[in-house]
Each structure stands twice: as C-alpha cells, then as structure tokens.
Amino acid sequence: MSSEARKGHRALRRIGWVLRRIGWVLLATALSAASFAGLAFTGVSASMADSFTAAPRGSDARAWPAARPVPDGRITVAVAVGNAGSVATDVLAPYQVFAESPEMFVYTVAAERRVAPLSGGAHLLPDHTLAEVANGTLPEPDVVVVPAVTDPAGAGEERLRQWIVERHRKGARILGVCAGSELLAASGLLDGRDATSFWSNIGSLERSYPKVDWKRGQRYVENGRVTTTAGVTSGTVGALRVVEELVGEAEATRIGTGLSYPGWTPDGPTAIPANHLALGDLPYALNAAFPWLRPTTAIGLVDGVEEIDAAAAFEGYGGVSFATRTVVIGSGDTVTTRHGLVLVTRPATGDAHGADRFVVPGVKDASGLGAALSDWAHRNGLTAELPDGGRRSGEFGFDPVLRDLAEHSDRRTALATAKFSEYPSDHLELTGASWPWRPTLLATAAVVLSTGVGLAPTAVRRTIRRRRRPPRQSAA
Numbered sequence: 001m002s003s004e005a006r007k008g009h010r011a012l013r014r015i016g017w018v019l020r021r022i023g024w025v026l027l028a029t030a031l032s033a034a035s036f037a038g039l040a041f042t043g044v045s046a047s048m049a050d051s052f053t054a055a056p057r058g059s060d061a062r063a064w065p066a067a068r069p070v071p072d073g074r075i076t077v078a079v080a081v082g083n084a085g086s087v088a089t090d091v092l093a094p095y096q097v098f099a100e101s102p103e104m105f106v107y108t109v110a111a112e113r114r115v116a117p118l119s120g121g122a123h124l125l126p127d128h129t130l131a132e133v134a135n136g137t138l139p140e141p142d143v144v145v146v147p148a149v150t151d152p153a154g155a156g157e158e159r160l161r162q163w164i165v166e167r168h169r170k171g172a173r174i175l176g177v178c179a180g181s182e183l184l185a186a187s188g189l190l191d192g193r194d195a196t197s198f199w200s201n202i203g204s205l206e207r208s209y210p211k212v213d214w215k216r217g218q219r220y221v222e223n224g225r226v227t228t229t230a231g232v233t234s235g236t237v238g239a240l241r242v243v244e245e246l247v248g249e250a251e252a253t254r255i256g257t258g259l260s261y262p263g264w265t266p267d268g269p270t271a272i273p274a275n276h277l278a279l280g281d282l283p284y285a286l287n288a289a290f291p292w293l294r295p296t297t298a299i300g301l302v303d304g305v306e307e308i309d310a311a312a313a314f315e316g317y318g319g320v321s322f323a324t325r326t327v328v329i330g331s332g333d334t335v336t337t338r339h340g341l342v343l344v345t346r347p348a349t350g351d352a353h354g355a356d357r358f359v360v361p362g363v364k365d366a367s368g369l370g371a372a373l374s375d376w377a378h379r380n381g382l383t384a385e386l387p388d389g390g391r392r393s394g395e396f397g398f399d400p401v402l403r404d405l406a407e408h409s410d411r412r413t414a415l416a417t418a419k420f421s422e423y424p425s426d427h428l429e430l431t432g433a434s435w436p437w438r439p440t441l442l443a444t445a446a447v448v449l450s451t452g453v454g455l456a457p458t459a460v461r462r463t464i465r466r467r468r469r470p471p472r473q474s475a476a
Contacts, residue, residue, distance in 0.1 A: 024458055032454030039446045040289040047288045047322045052085040052150060055115035055123055056346050062333065064113070067127035068340055070105060070138055075246055077106040078133065078141035078172075080164065081116050081126055082149030082157055088118040088319055089232045089311040089421070090147030090177040092341070096307035097239035098143070099339035100255040103247050108341065109133065111159050115344050120314025121299070121326035123344040125334065130163045143242060144172050147235070148179035148198070153186040153208075161187035168225065175242055176228040177235035178422075184228070185209040193223040198231035199275040199422065217274035230272060231422030232320065233398065236261050236308070259308065260394045262424040275419060284416040286439035287322035290446065293438060297324040298355035300373045300384065301335040301345055302363060308397040309362030309388065310337065316401035317359065321417040323409040323436070327353040331372035348376035357408070358382040361401065364389050398423055406430035410437075 070076060077098040079091055091108070099106045110116055110126035118124050132138045144167050151157055165187050168174050176184045181197040182205060184190050191211040196202070196218045206214050215221050220229040220238040229238035236259065244252035249266050256264050287294075297317045301310060318326035330345030337343065346353065349372075358377050363369060363386050369377075377384045387400040398421065406414035410433040418425035 024461075027457060028454035030454075031457070032450045035450035035453040036446055039450065043289040043291050047291045050291065050325050051119050051121065051319050051322070052117040053121050053123075055117070056333075056344060059115045059123075059344060064125055065334075065342075067107065070107065074105040075101075075103055075143070076139060076141045077104055077143040077145065078109045078128075078167075079106060079145040079147070080160060081108055081110045081118075081124060081147065082151070082160065083110050083112055083114065083116050084156055085117040085119070085150035086124075087148040087178060087232065088120050088122050088314040089308075090180060090235050091118060091124065091145075092307040092311035092337075093233060093236045094145045094175060094177060094239040095341055096339060097236055097243060097255060097259070098145075099307075100258065101243060101247055101251055103251070104243075106339065118314060118319075120317065120319030122310070122314045122328050125342040125344055127342070130159060134163065134166070140170050141167060141172050142246070144168070144174050145235075145239070146174060146176045146180040146183055148177070149183055152179065152183035157183060165189055171225075173225045173242060173246075174227070175235070175238055176226070177238060178229065178231045181205070181228045182209075184226070185212055189226065190228070193226060194221050195223065195226070195228040196221045196230055197228060200231075200277065200420075217271055219270045219272045221270075231420070232315065233261070233396075233421050233423045237264055240264065240266070260396050262396060262427055272422070275422070280412065281416050281419065283410070283413045283436045283439070284322070284420055286436055286443055287413060290439040290442035291322060291325070292442060295324050295356040296354045297326050298353060298358045298382070299326055299328050300348075300358060300360040300369070300377075301328060301330045301343060302360065302368060302370055302373065303331070303336050304338050305335065305362040306397065307337050307339060307341060310343070312398045312401040313359060313361035313387075315421060316398065316405050316417060320420050321405060321409070321413055323405060323413050323417075324357075325354075327355060329353075329358075329373065329376065331370055348372045352380035352382060355380070355382060357385060359385050359387060359404070362388055362397075364391065396423075399428065402428055403430060406432040408432065410435055412436065 079095050081091055095106055098104045107127040109128045111130050113126050113129050115123050115125055128138055144164055178198045179201050181195050194213045194215055196215045197205055202214050202216055219234050220227055227238055229235050240252050240256045244266055252266050299313045317324050328345050329348050332347050335343045335345050369384055387404040391400045402414045402418055411430045413436050414430055415425055
C-alpha cells in the first residue's frame with residue numbers, strides 16, 4: 001500500500017473514531033435528557049394528581065342535601081364547573097363576588113350532580129345540572145361563569161361547551177376566568193372577538209385559536225356580552241365589573257371595598273403587567289416537578305368560611321404553589337360556605353392523613369374552630385394555625401396565606417405563587433427562607449442520576465472491551 005493510501009486510510013479511521021465518539025456523546029446526552037425529563041414528568045403528574053384528588057371514599061353513595069331553590073326576581077348567576085376538575089379560585093372568587101349582592105343569586109352547575117374536584121385537594125358538590133337549565137326546570141341564568149377546567153377542549157366537556165354557547169344565544173352574559181377562556185375558544189364563542197387569559201397560556205392559545213384576538217397585559221377584556229379575565233384571582237375583578245354593569249357602580253364599590261383586592265377601583269385601569277417566564281419563576285417548576293418528601297398541610301374548614309379565604313388556602317398551599325400536599329378536613333362530610341356553596345371534606349373523625357401542619361383559613365381566633373376540628377387536632381398532635389389571626393384591615397384573602405407560605409416554605413415560592421395567581425405582590429411583606437431548597441436538592445440529585453444513566457452505555461461498552469482483550473503475556 002502506498003504512503004498516500006496509508007494516509008487516506010488513517011484519515012478515514014480518525015474520522016470514523018470522531019464520528020463514533022460524537023455518536024456516543026449524543027447518545028449519552030439524549031439518555032440523560034430523557035431520564036431527567038421522565039423524572040420531572042413523573043413528578044408533575046404526581047403533583048397534579050395530588051392537586052385534583054379523587055373524591056373522599058363513599059362520596060358517590062351518599063344522599064346529598066337538595067340544592068337551595070332559585071328565587072324569583074333576582075339576577076341569577078350560574079358558576080359552571082367541570083366534573084373532572086376546575087381551578088378553585090376561578091370558581092370560588094366570582095361566586096363570592098356575585099353572592100355578596102342581595103340583588104343576585106348564585107348557584108353552581110355541572111354536567112352531573114356528583115362530587116367535582118377543585119385544585120388544591122378540595123371538592124365541590126354542584127347545586128344543579130346542565131340539563132335542569134336546558135329543560136326549563138331552572139330559569140335561564142343572566143350570567144354564566146366559566147372557570148379553567150382540566151380538559152377544556154376534550155370530549156369530556158363537550159356538553160358544557162354546547163350548554164354555554166346555548167346560554168349565550170339566549171341572552172346570558174359570559175364571564176370566562178383565567179384559562180376558562182380556552183373552553184370558550186374551543187366552543188367557538190370567542191371567534192372574531194378580543195379576549196385574554198392566564199399570561200402563560202396566551203402563546204399556545206394564539207397558535208391553537210388564531211381566530212381570537214388575544215390580548216396581553218389586561219386584567220379583563222370585554223367584547224359584547226363576553227368578558228374574559230387574566231389569571232386566577234383576576235376573576236374577582238372581572239366579576240366586580242359584571243356587578244357594576246348589571247347592578248350599578250355603587251354596589252360594585254361596596255363589594256369591592258369589602259374584599260380589598262389590591263389596587264381595585266370601579267373606574268380603575270384594566271392594564272396590568274404583561275408577565276413572562278423569568279428565572280425567579282423556577283421555584284414553581286421545581287415544586288411541581290419534584291414533589292417527593294414535601295410536607296402535608298391539612299386545611300381545616302368551618303361552616304361559614306368565606307369562599308375567597310378557602311380558595312386562598314387551596315391554591316396557596318397546594319393548587320398553585322405545589323409547595324405541600326393538601327388534605328381538606330371538615331367537621332362533617334360537607335362544609336357550607338358563607339354564601340351557601342357546598343364543599344365536600346374528610347370528616348374530623350379519623351387520623352391526620354400524614355399532615356405535618358393544620359391550617360384553618362378565615363378563622364381569626366381559636367373560638368371559631370368548633371369542637372370537632374379542635375378535638376381532631378388534639379388527637380393527632382397538631383396545633384391549629386390561623387393565618388387570618390394576623391390579618392390586617394383592608395387585606396384581600398390571599399395576603400395572610402402568602403405570608404404564611406413564605407414563612408413556612410420560602411419567600412421565592414410565595415412570590416411565584418402570587419405571579420401564577422396573577423395577584424399583585426408589591427405590597428406583600430414576606431419573611432422566611434429565600435429559596436425552596438428541598439426541591440432544589442432533589443433536582444440536583446435527578447441531574448446526577450440522569451447523568452449516570454447517560455454514561456451507562458459508554459461504561460458498559462468499555463467494560464466489555466476490557467474483558468475481550470487477551471491477557472498480556474508476562475516476560476520470560
């Protein structure tokens with residue numbers, strides 16, 4: 001073989017060696033990435049399963065109380081919920097806003113009257129079914145509230161989408177809260193309209209529903225008889241706007257002043273910061289993707305709890321923050337909120353369900369706990385903690401929960417929770433750790449494990465090659 005041929009052969013061997021090395025590096029990178037993604041996906045799935053838990057055992061077999069009758073002569077508001085799951089604050093906050101007015105009557109409605117999950121481990125018993133309205137058993141609602149549901153465009157919510165379109169055709173005003181706008185978009189009701197939604201969803205909504213003119217940086221957007229709001233707590237402001245239109249500015253001012261949503265005035269601007277993902281949002285992803293070893297918070301509910309106070313606890317400790325696993329405890333099978341909404345709870349007769357803390361929202365002192373919750377806490381070695389005990393005058397229901405979350409988890413998680421609830425946070429005075437170290441350490445361990453998975457094929461290959469080599473002959 002000539003020298004030129006030998007050089008060419010060596011060059012080809014070098015190229016082959018480089019290509020093999022690149023292939024092994026790419027394989028290791030792909031395996032590492034897939035392993036890490038698999039761990040994170042498993043964690044997110046576990047977090048979502050904990051947030052939208054199955055109904056308490058035996059719920060389907062219980063004989064539930066009849067719903068309150070719908071009175072004549074009042075503006076009726078139907079708050080729709082998905083039987084597979086809805087975002088708690090999207091349901092509870094508008095419910096309370098409308099129910100605060102004596103000129104309005106509010107009820108919940110779903111495809112079936114069975115226990116429906118809410119985010120944060122809560123459960124709701126709908127008052128009525130879609131069919132009761134469609135067949136004339138109930139009067140047509142004047143307003144329909146549409147929250148975010150777990151499967152907005154899926155076949156499981158087809159009946160709800162059709163029902164909403166029909167209510168709008170018959171004259172109802174529609175209030176789509178947060179990602180409830182996706183269900184409205186999937187129904188076709190938003191085609192050709194201006195609309196908004198939760199800030200992190202708008203990009204995907206623009207791609208999926210190009211016939212809608214999606215707006216960023218707006219607390220709510222009105223287009224005819226359809227109003228859509230930004231994320232989660234924005235439903236409070238959107239509902240106040242509908243109250244103003246239907247009942248008057250004085251009534252909206254009375255209700256809004258009592259609720260104390262930061263910065264709200266009836267004639268205030270609708271513009272808000274157009275949020276985007278940032279490094280400071282990392283705790284949100286860490287808490288959701290790496291839920292293992294997180295604590296459990298038992299949320300105690302008393303009859304008469306305000307709907308927004310309950311929603312703040314559901315979202316703050318679990319549904320939005322993912323900082324803890326939550327379990328909802330009541331004095332019996334159900335708790336009735338201040339304005340008549342029925343929440344299904346685990347009765348305070350059993351064990352602690354693994355709870356590390358027992359938090360009771362909306363109660364300012366121990367006298368408001370009731371004997372059942374007090375006894376349950378005592379039997380399980382827990383102390384009833386009352387975030388609202390330090391609630392200041394003129395504070396919205398989310399403020400004490402976010403302060404408590406910062407103190408017992410960390411400040412960064414509390415701020416991320418406010419951002420993903422689209423709740424103003426500049427006024428919050430937070431204390432506590434600066435960062436969520438538990439999920440951060442778990443994420444670091446996942447990186448190390450995933451790197452090991454990626455390097456495993458190379459290690460196995462080298463081991464096999466060493467074993468195949470003939471043993472060296474010792475010198476004579």
